[in-house]
Amino acid sequence: MKISWKGIVILAVLLVSIFYDVPTLLTFLPQEQGDNERAMQALLTQTKEMIDPIKGLDLALADSKKRRIQILTDGSTSFSIENKILQGILNDEFTLSKEGEDVYLTLGKNADPNIFISEIAGKLNALFTNVRKIKEVKLTEDQSALVFIMEEEKRLSPKSEPLKTVLGERLEVSYQPGKSQYVSREKTRENVVSLGLDLQGGMYLDIGVESEAVVKSVLDKLADDIENILIDDNINYESVSRITDSEVELLLEAGEEFDLFGEKYTRLLGDRFDTLPKEDGFIITLNPEEVKRLKEKAIEQALETIRNRIDQLGVKEPSIQRQGEDSIVIQLPGLKDPDQARRVIARVAVLNFMIVADQGSVEAPEDGQVVLYEEIRDSTTKELLTTKPYLIENKVLLKGSRIRDARVGFEQTGTGAYVGMSFDEVGKDEFATITEENVGRLLAIVLDGKVQSAPRINEKIPGGEAQITGSFTPEEATELALVLRSGALPAPIVVHEERTVGASLGEDSVRKALISLTLGFACLILFMMFYYRMAGIFSVLALIFNLLLIVSALAYFQATLTLPGMAGIILTIGMAVDANVLIFERIREELNRGSPIRASINTGFQKATITILDSNITTILAAIVLFQFGTGPIKGFAVTLSIGILASMFTSIFVGRFLFEVVYLNRKNLDTISI
Amino acid sequence: MRLFSKVPKLNIMGKMKYGFIISAIVLVGSAASYFSKGISYGIDFSGGTLIQIKFQDDPDLPKIRTLFQDKIKTNVNITTFGDAEGKEVLITLSQEAVEQQNGDLSSFVTETLTADFSGFDIRRVETVGPKVGEELKTKAFQAALYALIGILIYVGFRFHVRYGLAAVVALFHDVIITMGILILFEREFTLTIVAALLTIIGYSLNDTIVVFDRIRENVARMPRTPLLDVINQSVNESLSRTVLTSVTTFIVVFSLFIFGGEIIHDFSLAMLVGIVVGTFSSVFVASPVVYHLNALQLKKK
Numbered sequence: 003m004k005i006s007w008k009g010i011v012i013l014a015v016l017l018v019s020i021f022y023d024v025p026t027l028l029t030f031l032p033q034e035q036g037d038n039e040r041a042m043q044a045l046l047t048q049t050k051e052m053i054d055p056i057k058g059l060d061l062a063l064a065d066s067k068k069r070r071i072q073i074l075t076d077g078s079t080s081f082s083i084e085n086k087i088l089q090g091i092l093n094d095e096f097t098l099s100k101e102g103e104d105v106y107l108t109l110g111k112n113a114d115p116n117i118f119i120s121e122i123a124g125k126l127n128a129l130f131t132n133v134r135k136i137k138e139v140k141l142t143e144d145q146s147a148l149v150f151i152m153e154e155e156k157r158l159s160p161k162s163e164p165l166k167t168v169l170g171e172r173l174e175v176s177y178q179p180g181k182s183q184y185v186s187r188e189k190t191r192e193n194v195v196s197l198g199l200d201l202q203g204g205m206y207l208d209i210g211v212e213s214e215a216v217v218k219s220v221l222d223k224l225a226d227d228i229e230n231i232l233i234d235d236n237i238n239y240e241s242v243s244r245i246t247d248s249e250v251e252l253l254l255e256a257g258e259e260f261d262l263f264g265e266k267y268t269r270l271l272g273d274r275f276d277t278l279p280k281e282d283g284f285i286i287t288l289n290p291e292e293v294k295r296l297k298e299k300a301i302e303q304a305l306e307t308i309r310n311r312i313d314q315l316g317v318k319e320p321s322i323q324r325q326g327e328d329s330i331v332i333q334l335p336g337l338k339d340p341d342q343a344r345r346v347i348a349r350v351a352v353l354n355f356m357i358v359a360d361q362g363s364v365e366a367p368e369d370g371q372v373v374l375y376e377e378i379r380d381s382t383t384k385e386l387l388t389t390k391p392y393l394i395e396n397k398v399l400l401k402g403s404r405i406r407d408a409r410v411g412f413e414q415t416g417t418g419a420y421v422g423m424s425f426d427e428v429g430k431d432e433f434a435t436i437t438e439e440n441v442g443r444l445l446a447i448v449l450d451g452k453v454q455s456a457p458r459i460n461e462k463i464p465g466g467e468a469q470i471t472g473s474f475t476p477e478e479a480t481e482l483a484l485v486l487r488s489g490a491l492p493a494p495i496v497v498h499e500e501r502t503v504g505a506s507l508g509e510d511s512v513r514k515a516l517i518s519l520t521l522g523f524a525c526l527i528l529f530m531m532f533y534y535r536m537a538g539i540f541s542v543l544a545l546i547f548n549l550l551l552i553v554s555a556l557a558y559f560q561a562t563l564t565l566p567g568m569a570g571i572i573l574t575i576g577m578a579v580d581a582n583v584l585i586f587e588r589i590r591e592e593l594n595r596g597s598p599i600r601a602s603i604n605t606g607f608q609k610a611t612i613t614i615l616d617s618n619i620t621t622i623l624a625a626i627v628l629f630q631f632g633t634g635p636i637k638g639f640a641v642t643l644s645i646g647i648l649a650s651m652f653t654s655i656f657v658g659r660f661l662f663e664v665v666y667l668n669r670k671n672l673d674t675i676s677i
Numbered sequence: 678m679r680l681f682s683k684v685p686k687l688n689i690m691g692k693m694k695y696g697f698i699i700s701a702i703v704l705v706g707s708a709a710s711y712f713s714k715g716i717s718y719g720i721d722f723s724g725g726t727l728i729q730i731k732f733q734d735d736p737d738l739p740k741i742r743t744l745f746q747d748k749i750k751t752n753v754n755i756t757t758f759g760d761a762e763g764k765e766v767l768i769t770l771s772q773e774a775v776e777q778q779n780g781d782l783s784s785f786v787t788e789t790l791t792a793d794f795s796g797f798d799i800r801r802v803e804t805v806g807p808k809v810g811e812e813l814k815t816k817a818f819q820a821a822l823y824a825l826i827g828i829l830i831y832v833g834f835r836f837h838v839r840y841g842l843a844a845v846v847a848l849f850h851d852v853i854i855t856m857g858i859l860i861l862f863e864r865e866f867t868l869t870i871v872a873a874l875l876t877i878i879g880y881s882l883n884d885t886i887v888v889f890d891r892i893r894e895n896v897a898r899m900p901r902t903p904l905l906d907v908i909n910q911s912v913n914e915s916l917s918r919t920v921l922t923s924v925t926t927f928i929v930v931f932s933l934f935i936f937g938g939e940i941i942h943d944f945s946l947a948m949l950v951g952i953v954v955g956t957f958s959s960v961f962v963a964s965p966v967v968y969h970l971n972a973l974q975l976k977k978k
Contacts, residue, residue, distance in 0.1 A: 523929075583918050584887065616886050616890055620883060636869075
């Protein structure tokens with residue numbers, strides 16, 4: 003039999019598609035419990051074995067003349083030249099030797115003469131210092147990631163490439179500045195169709211930052227500052243205040259004049275503000291570029307803060323991305339507690355330390371005083387019982403941004419939890435001064451505009467430690483500590499869109515979609531084989547090929563399969579048959595007209611192909627529009643629909659014809675055909 | 678096996694009056710259901726929050742309703758959801774209610790229900806802000822518009838403007854009727870429905886093009902035959918294919934409708950309606966419109 007090039011092409015496509023299908027199919031196989039944990043344990047041991055011996059190495063001294071490097075060790079560890087990290091630098095070119103206590107790495111005789119001993123020694127030294135920065139290597143609690151805890155605030159220098167072979171080959175590494183640690187997780191597997199959040203459960207959040215609030219606070223502060231200068235300069239004014247979201251109005255008393263372009267004001271206004279004179283005063287606005295810059299900064303800062311917070315939630319593969327101008331899209335697959343995630347992400351967490359005023363009354367606060375409330379809640383039901391007002395001096399003495407760390411602690415007497423904070427160097431000094439100057443007064447700890455607690459300052463606190471008490475449950479305290487560690491949001495956030503699906507619902511959806519796919523497919527196979535006999539079998543083969551192609555294309559593009567996406571596949575299966583029906587009906591028609599079998603098959607394919615192209619292109623047009631328009635799930639539907647249509651054109655026209663050729667057209671005597 | 682032992686010779690075009698009458702009645706019915714009931718937008722477009730809860734025991738709807746209405750003064754929409762077991766409940770809260778709760782919704786739901794119900798599980802929470810809802814409405818409208826323009830251009834280019842117009846008329850016909858039936862069944866208008874409508878557009882067009890293709894081929898083959906006869910013959914020739922494809926697609930969508938679960942239930946319902954209407958329109962709407970447009974053109978000359 004002569005070799006058919008069509009057969010080869012089809013076989014090749016089939017093999018490639020199977021190649022791409024396999025990894026995805028494997029992910030659907032049930033995994034043995036603990037498999038992952040064991041692998042991570044092994045990885046941990048392996049990593050420790052590589053890193054620990056190097057920790058004992060101090061210095062590499064180059065001896066260029068003798069073409070060797072002397073290694074100074076602390077004597078406690080013995081290291082092997084086979085160590086993978088060392089090999090990354092030494093490249094099999096060196097041999098290890100000892101002379102008494104001294105250890106030498108000698109360059110082999112046949113080694114490349116261009117190797118500079120001093121360069122290699124430099125690399126080794128960089129490696130040694132880097133490895134010494136690693137304090138500890140351990141697994142996360144859920145055993146899903148390796149954590150490299152660094153000495154305080156130390157980072158690995160990018161120069162020590164060989165460490166990457168340890169950290170980064172199988173794993174993805176990210177640095178968490180707040181905690182001085184690297185976390186390395188398994189890379190998302192390549193070429194696998196992953197399940198969308200609606201199928202595996204999880205949370206999709208599209209949020210925006212109320213960046214107008216940032217602009218407003220800048221204007222409020224400006225109004226305050228101008229007012230202060232006006233008072234200092236004894237200028238009689240009517241009012242200085244923010245009158246809209248974007249304008250500050252300055253009204254002078256009639257007849258009063260002053261120079262807004264004087265030195266003091268220009269320093270204050272800079273070139274960030276635009277001024278517009280009006281009768282008896284001015285309107286001051288932020289100029290548009292400045293507004294844009296402020297908003298941009300707000301959203302970047304929010305992104306950073308939210309990323310920090312989510313890192314600490316322990317979600318396996320979180321995705322936090324900026325979308326468009328003012329949106330942040332957060333995807334948290336397999337999330338166990340959506341409520342907690344929502345609370346942790348949305349909390350503004352602006353923490354201020356202020357002093358409770360000694361004089362005045364809550365009913366009539368004086369200038370420079372403000373009334374803030376503490377919410378008293380029932381400790382078990384969390385119901386709001388009452389609010390307690392505090393008269394507070396309107397001046398922030400210390401801000402939450404000075405917090406270096408926050409942890410949960412438990413009070414010895416009761417069951418309540420508290421949050422202990424430690425300040426950074428600057429904050430420590432400031433806190434000491436505040437407590438020294440205000441002994442005997444009440445210190446209000448204000449979180450997001452609410453008084454958390456107001457303890458009495460008994461003495462100067464020099465250690466830079468403070469506590470927030472209140473009737474916290476351990477969970478509340480944990481969340482509070484988490485948000486305090488990761489910093490405040492620049493402004494409140496608004497939820498544009500949230501879609502949270504529980505894992506059980508996701509499983510149900512997958513199961514139901516698979517059932518309907520299987521049943522629909524089975525009905526179709528029966529129908530086609532019953533109606534078209536042999537040709538029906540061809541179409542079934544083409545259909546199976548079609549399914550393989552769809553899955554492999556999705557795997558190749560690493561697409562996410564959503565529920566609508568699955569609906570798209572099921573729908574395409576139904577429509578894919580259409581191409582076969584068109585062809586078969588044409589062939590039958592030609593046969594009815596009395597054309598010979600061979601000619602009928604050829605004409606049938608030829609004529610049907612034009613129709614198939616025309617009709618499918620229009621469907622693809624609709625799918626493209628859907629894709630353009632779509633948000634997440636709808637996009638998934640558009641993608642599977644388009645891929646399905648393209649695949650069905652290939653399988654029905656090309657593969658279908660090939661099967662006809664193999665079974666019928668190659669026969670010498672073509673008398674009957676089963677169609 | 679064959680649907681027709683040989684190419685049928687039905688006088689379909691002769692019956693096109695009846696086709697138009699049927700279409701007109703259904704269209705008027707759809708418009709009536711639209712004007713009497715109006716489209717009820719799902720939270721995708723109107724904004725708000727939807728919460729799906731599964732109870733261990735049969736949920737007591739009136740009780741749940743009272744519990745919620747006591748807490749929030751605005752309207753709360755509570756319905757059962759899912760299969761015959763009926764243990765799942767869908768709670769839809771309006772935008773105002775969401776704002777009242779400061780966004781902390783599922784804990785609010787948990788608090789509200791905990792006292793009176795023991796075993797329940799929040800399975801799905803969807804929130805759409807008002808801004809996004811408006812955006813999505815605009816986008817959906819644009820999508821439909823662009824799809825129609827694209828189709829008009831493509832069909833006009835591949836066939837003739839007359840065919841393009843006829844195809845678009847058929848598509849409007851399909852979309853209006855499908856929407857009308859969805860409104861009649863009191864289904865909410867959501868993003869998924871938009872996806873279904875666009876798919877119906879693609880599908881119905883697919884059907885129409887197959888017939889047009891035949892007309893084009895036959896017009897070239899029999900230039901002297903009157904157009905009405907050519908169209909009639911073309912529809913007859915492609916009739917078995919039209920019916921067969923509709924049947925195969927209907928089979929799989931039906932299996933999706935029955936076994937696919939509640940979340941894509943509305944989608945598959947829309948598709949089922951769309952397949953029937955789309956098949957009907959490719960025979961009884963698109964082809965007759967081509968004929969009439971052509972006749973109109975001849976009169977002018």
